[in-house]
Amino acid sequence: LWNLFHQEPKLGYDVTWLCASEEQLVDENLVTVGRRSAAERIAMLLIHQWRRAERVGLVDDEGAVEFPLTQQHIADALGLSLVHTNKTLRRLSQLGLHAIRDGRLRIARADALAQLADYAARPLRAQPLI
8 A cells, every 4th residue: 555655646645535535424424323313314314415426417407316215225324213214304305405206316405404414515526436
């Protein structure tokens, strides 16, 4: 690894950047499970997935992205019951923050959803492809 940093400094930087980004994601996931409410957990998941898709150009003109996750997937990932996940998703949708239809996620109010999640978006930067 040391040779990589000396011989290919840009690649070494990209590897470091990816590791740091993944470490931040792990930290956010620990905070999510340990300290966030159900609404905050779900808001974090939705805005994070949407921003990742936005970063690589997968958000369409209507602000929607493919979203194959089921409510069971969301519940399992966030440590919530299926019933609580359903009620929380419905409440966030009724607030006009998002819509999930036909396997697509549309974020209607990204700023409000990010604020609810306490999501600190880093400036979008091209993510290295390694």
